[in-house]
Amino acid sequence: MFIRDAVPSDEPAWRGLWAAYVAFYQAEVAEAVTAKTWERLIHKQDGLMCRVAESDGAVCGFSLSVLHAGTWTLAPVCYLEDLFVAPERRGKGIGEALIRDLISTAQSQGWSRLYWHTRTSNAAARSVYDRFTVADDFVRYRLFF
Template sequence: MADVDTGSMKIEVRPVTADDYEDWLRLFRDYIAFYEEEVPDDIIAAAWQRLLAREDNMIALIATGNDRAFGIANLVFHRSTWARDWYCYLEDLFVAPEARGKGIGRALIEAVYAEADRRGASRTYWATQAKNATARTLYDRLGVLTEFVQYRR
């Protein structure tokens, strides 16, 4: 899907396969811990099954190099009341701490954009915490910060 040369290794970004489960799980759990959240094991297992099967318009990408996984991106494609075509929600993006600053986050986002384009999505969007300054530096270069504030129930 996409390759990036970090100088010390070549990183490949591609859709996950069943063989990626342990790596995806490690990275996804680290992502959840980064945001100081908890997700029950049965929900994580269900998410993996949907992502692997590409059910409900969900897909997972993984960034690997030197027989190791360094990052993941979990996407949800959905319809919109504001467009005729699809939107791509980048629900989860995580790069392992030891691999940050090497272009892996950029490669994952560019692969997300490529998948969104391939599927004809007119918008790709994501959210992060305001305090996530390191990631936001990258996001400011690859996306447009909106004025919207998110609410939840």
């Protein structure tokens, strides 16, 4: 298993994983948004980036991140917005490897921090995330327009 930047030929595999990820969160994402997201990920536009985990010649997981400026630091901040591993490939260290990949990149590129969130009920993901750091006590508020 290795982790690399997504390339255009990964689109079908990514779309399959993306659809499963969106379904996991019982959400809907319009096709136009999915298409634009893929375009921005591949061209690394708007600070977006996609890393994929590949094993046995197949893409089996991804991390989608946003690199952005921060108001409390001079160095960039990375938000790990989405992380997903194919259900049949879970328990093999792929999610952990995707996070370690981002940590390594953060350290080599001089980013100031890496952060992410998940649902409190997502015990499987939290068991991985807790290996890296403890959850903080912030509460999230959202408005949709």
